[in-house]
Amino acid sequence: xxxxxxxxxxxxxxxxxxxxxxxxxxxxxxxxxxxxxxxxxxxxxxxxxxxxxxxxxxxxxxxxxxxxxxxxxxxxxxxxxxxxxxxxxxxxxxxxxxxxxxxxxxxxxxxxxxxxxxxxxxxxxxxxxxxxxxxxxxxxxxxxxxxxxxxxxxxxxxxxxxxxxxxxxxxxxxxxxxxxxxxxxxxxxxxxxxxxxxxxxxxxxxxxxxxxxxxxxxxxxxxxxxxxxxxxxxxxxxxxxxxxxxxxxxxxxxxxxxxxxxxxxxxxxxxxxxxxxxxxxxxxxxxxxxxxxxxxxxxxxxxxxxxxxxxxxxxxxxxxxxxxxxxxxxxxxxxxxxxxxxxxxxxxxxxxxxxxxxxxxxxxxxxxxxxxxxxxxxxxxxxxxxxxxxxxxxxxxxxxxxxxxxxxxxxxxxxxxxxxxxxxxxxxxxxxxxxxxxxxxxxxxxxxxxxxxxxxxxxxxxxxxxxxxxxxxxxxxxxxxxxxxxxxxxxxxxxxxxxxxxxxxxxxxxxxxxxxxxxxxxxxxxxxxxxxxxxxxxxxxxxxxxxxxxxxxxxxxxxxxxxxxxxxxxxxxxxxxxxxxxxxxxxxxx
RNA sequence: GGAGCCAUGGUGUAGAGGCCCAACACGCCUGCCUGUCACGCAGGAGAACACGGGUUCGAAUCCCGUUGGCUCCGCCA
Numbered sequence: 053x054x055x056x057x058x059x060x061x062x063x064x065x066x067x068x069x070x071x072x073x074x075x076x077x078x079x080x081x082x083x084x085x086x087x088x089x090x091x092x093x094x095x096x097x098x099x100x101x102x103x104x105x106x107x108x109x110x111x112x113x114x115x116x117x118x119x120x121x122x123x124x125x126x127x128x129x130x131x132x133x134x135x136x137x138x139x140x141x142x143x144x145x146x147x148x149x150x151x152x153x154x155x156x157x158x159x160x161x162x163x164x165x166x167x168x169x170x171x172x173x174x175x176x177x178x179x180x181x182x183x184x185x186x187x188x189x190x191x192x193x194x195x196x197x198x199x200x201x202x203x204x205x206x207x208x209x210x211x212x213x214x215x216x217x218x219x220x221x222x223x224x225x226x227x228x229x230x231x232x233x234x235x236x237x238x239x240x241x242x243x244x245x246x247x248x249x250x251x252x253x254x255x256x257x258x259x260x261x262x263x264x265x266x267x268x269x270x271x272x273x274x275x276x277x278x279x280x281x282x283x284x285x286x287x288x289x290x291x292x293x294x295x296x297x298x299x300x301x302x303x304x305x306x307x308x309x310x311x312x313x314x315x316x317x318x319x320x321x322x323x324x325x326x327x328x329x330x331x332x333x334x335x336x337x338x339x340x341x342x343x344x345x346x347x348x349x350x351x352x353x354x355x356x357x358x359x360x361x362x363x364x365x366x367x368x369x370x371x372x373x374x375x376x377x378x379x380x381x382x383x384x385x386x387x388x389x390x391x392x393x394x395x396x397x398x399x400x401x402x403x404x405x406x407x408x409x410x411x412x413x414x415x416x417x418x419x420x421x422x423x424x425x426x427x428x429x430x431x432x433x434x435x436x437x438x439x440x441x442x443x444x445x446x447x448x449x450x451x452x453x454x455x456x457x458x459x460x461x462x463x464x465x466x467x468x469x470x471x472x473x474x475x476x477x478x479x480x481x482x483x484x485x486x487x488x489x490x491x492x493x494x495x496x497x498x499x500x501x502x503x504x505x506x507x508x509x510x511x512x513x514x515x516x517x518x519x520x521x522x523x524x525x526x527x528x529x530x531x532x533x534x535x536x537x538x539x540x541x542x543x544x545x546x547x548x549x550x551x552x553x554x555x556x557x558x559x560x561x562x563x564x565x566x567x568x569x570x571x572x573x574x575x576x577x578x579x580x581x582x583x584x585x586x587x588x589x590x591x592x593x594x595x596x597x598x599x600x601x602x603x604x605x606x607x608x609x610x611x612x613x614x615x616x617x618x619x620x621x622x623x624x625x626x627x628x629x630x631x632x633x634x635x636x637x638x639x640x641x642x
Numbered sequence: 643g644g645a646g647c648c649a650u651g652g653u654g655u656a657g658a659g660g661c662c663c664a665a666c667a668c669g670c671c672u673g674c675c676u677g678u679c680a681c682g683c684a685g686g687a688g689a690a691c692a693c694g695g696g697u698u699c700g701a702a703u704c705c706c707g708u709u710g711g712c713u714c715c716g717c718c719a
Contacts, residue, residue, distance in 0.1 A: 088675035168653050232719035279718040505719040
């Protein structure tokens with residue numbers, strides 16, 4: 053039999069208990085130390101590393117083979133496992149107290165010199181890593197991340213199966229929908245001129261499955277969105293997709309909280325404080341200036357609009373009169389920030405649409421600020437009181453439309469949290485954000501859009517405002533947030549077809565369009581639709597946080613670059629004219 | 643669509659207008675070495691400095707553009 057298949061032990065599992073046994077290990081040459089008269093080879097397999105030693109005096113043939121071995125060759129080594137002399141223990145290896153005395157060795161497969169070493173904490177250009185992803189994945193941390201991913205997937209599957217969820221697959225070739233992200237399209241050969249779309253999520257089909265009576269559905273499913281990438285966003289990504297019937301929002305949130313906390317605890321060994329913090333969207337925006345606040349530090353925002361609305365400072369007063377907000381942030385001991393640090397913060401706020409960042413620095417000789425002179429003694433007192441300002445503090449302000457003021461100062465808060473070292477990297481602070489606004493006005497298209505998606509149920513008490521004041525309508529929607537990342541989001545769905553039609557009308561879909569795009573759902577809702585709701589988690593992002601990585605590509609075996617390319621396979625790539633012809637497609641120049 | 647940062651042997655870096663037909667470390671090749679473990683020692687090969695223009699007597703270095711990468715804004719129901 054081929055030596056490679058005679059393996060009797062995994063490298064990383066060898067220890068003193070097996071001393072005396074004759075073993076055959078198979079794996080890659082991780083390191084090679086040739087002392088001239090003695091060769092040490094570290095052999096690595098999926099379990100770990102163990103040292104083999106070759107002595108020309110006792111095992112000349114094996115030594116000759118070891119002499120030929122080079123890094124990353126695949127080799128098989130047989131021999132007795134011996135205890136090392138205590139003086140030669142290697143404390144850096146779990147198997148460092150033993151070694152295989154190589155009496156028989158075979159080179160199974162040779163390797164060209166590698167473009168980079170198989171070592172962790174190597175800082176290699178990511179394009180090179182992705183081009184040679186098979187080598188990159190040999191690195192122990194990458195291996196661990198991919199194995200962690202498998203464990204997490206199994207945990208979720210087991211948890212949901214134990215709670216009577218049924219795993220159901222939905223098609224990847226489905227139809228394009230008008231709302232939401234840009235679709236990836238797949239041309240139909242059998243129906244030229246028509247296209248499938250890859251799913252942005254199985255949203256409609258999982259609702260249909262509720263109408264079909266499954267009551268508890270889940271799927272760990274690939275989703276596709278043709279939008280620009282980010283450190284935590286890939287064009288194809290994996291969701292834990294969940295839908296339930298007859299389960300209150302509260303009950304669903306409790307169950308999901310148990311699942312995610314269990315996942316982090318059992319797979320990541322990470323303790324999670326429960327119950328998770330719950331904030332309404334309004335509270336989150338007001339206090340942290342974000343709908344996915346990082347709660348590892350406090351540094352809250354304060355709405356000071358009412359204090360400054362009558363002030364002589366026109367920038368603030370005008371914003372207040374026009375219905376905007378003036379948001380303030382107290383930075384304890386921030387008065388010592390330098391001019392250039394302030395400039396950085398101002399530029400940061402500007403990225404998020406703020407027109408400026410006003411400041412008051414409370415030095416030892418009193419408050420200093422170019423805007424202080426515009427405020428009366430009383431206004432100053434109220435301002436300091438509202439913010440709890442003390443000597444040494446820096447007060448920052450953004451005045452703008454509510455959302456811009458909140459977001460811009462919220463991002464300043466985040467930057468300061470990082471800059472001032474307020475973030476404990478070991479903390480995992482989960483939160484639920486609830487009561488999102490149902491609609492958001494799209495300035496470009498001059499219409500109201502669903503903030504979540506158009507199948508989200510509005511809160512009953514807000515239904516009367518659907519037509520008259522859509523900005524007041526809140527949705528039965530909820531996001532799960534962790535350390536500033538949105539890790540999941542869902543909602544209770546509309547199960548009354550007439551409400552569904554009102555929502556479609558509100559977002560500017562004509563009855564004909566609604567019927568054409570979503571008719572099957574509206575029709576299905578007429579055949580006994582149960583109250584239902586669900587949630588979807590971004591599995592890759594969850595993994596990224598679980599593995600403590602800063603980038604989603606680290607937990608995906610074959611990810612894409614910022615331009616959507618895969619340097620390994622060369623995708624995307626042009627196709628043959630023949631393929632285009634079969635699809636009756638023609639490329640345009642612009 | 644916009645902005646910032648980056649690009650030098652296989653890999654990581656040094657280089658700040660003449661010191662550079664480019665240096666160092668790791669890797670690779672050759673030789674020596676019997677207890678190494680990031681083995682050590684000696685020697686060697688390997689780069690038209692991403693690409694295209696320009697400025698200059700002279701450009702890896704300065705300027706413009708292109709390409710690619712990363713990050714962010716917009717976008718992502």
